[in-house]
Amino acid sequence: MNIETVNQTLSEADCLYDQQQVEAALDKMAAAMTQVLKNSDPLVLCVLTGAIIPAGHLLTRLNFPMQIDYIHATRYAGETSGGELNWQVRPSHPLAGRNILIIDDILDEGITLDAIMAHCRAEGASEVYSAVLVEKQHDRKNGLQADFVGLRTDDRYLFGYGMDYKGYLRNAPGIYAVKGL
Ligand SMILES: O=P(O)(O)OC[C@H]1O[C@H](OP(=O)(O)OP(=O)(O)O)[C@H](O)[C@@H]1O
Numbered sequence: 001m002n003i004e005t006v007n008q009t010l011s012e013a014d015c016l017y018d019q020q021q022v023e024a025a026l027d028k029m030a031a032a033m034t035q036v037l038k039n040s041d042p043l044v045l046c047v048l049t050g051a052i053i054p055a056g057h058l059l060t061r062l063n064f065p066m067q068i069d070y071i072h073a074t075r076y077a078g079e080t081s082g083g084e085l086n087w088q089v090r091p092s093h094p095l096a097g098r099n100i101l102i103i104d105d106i107l108d109e110g111i112t113l114d115a116i117m118a119h120c121r122a123e124g125a126s127e128v129y130s131a132v133l134v135e136k137q138h139d140r141k142n143g144l145q146a147d148f149v150g151l152r153t154d155d156r157y158l159f160g161y162g163m164d165y166k167g168y169l170r171n172a173p174g175i176y177a178v179k180g181l
Pocket residue numbers: 047048049050051073074075076077078082104105106107108109110111112113163164
């Protein structure tokens with residue numbers, strides 16, 4: 001995409017949740033996560049690239065001991081429909097015996113989260129929790145539900161707060177749906 005197209009995509013998009021609404025949702029998520037996880041010494045796995053922004057916002061709201069690591073797994077690769085999950089980086093900390101918290105920007109069909117949870121369990125993790133900023137509502141899901149969900153949206157193609165449109169607009173300060181998608 002050239003810069004004009006990026007700017008046009010943003011100006012034509014529907015803002016589903018503005019920055020204030022997202023920040024309020026992050027506050028609520030963090031409170032719920034604190035209740036459940038405050039004594040669990042979790043290893044937090046941020047799912048790059050999309051989780052960079054929600055994880056950054058969430059983790060400074062969680063005031064208890066934890067370690068932070070990351071996974072890099074992708075199945076959309078700049079496209080608007082997903083393919084096979086491609087693991088770029090697996091966590092560097094051992095997972096055996098650990099309570100794991102996976103943070104991602106969005107749960108759509110659930111394939112990414114399912115595969116990451118399966119990996120954690122196969123490595124011997126104790127409890128595996130998941131937190132997503134957005135869950136999309138449609139009937140193509142694999143049945144997986146995240147433990148902590150910030151916001152729910154219709155079945156549109158989203159960007160902002162970590163989510164990209166063709167590699168851009170992850171830094172948009174709200175949750176937007178691309179015009180026509
Ligand atoms: O529930 P699913 O249908 O599996 O989709 C959700 C995944 O899609 C996005 O990642 P993407 O593959 O776009 O990579 P990215 O994090 O680099 O944007 C998002 O960050 C989730 O990890």
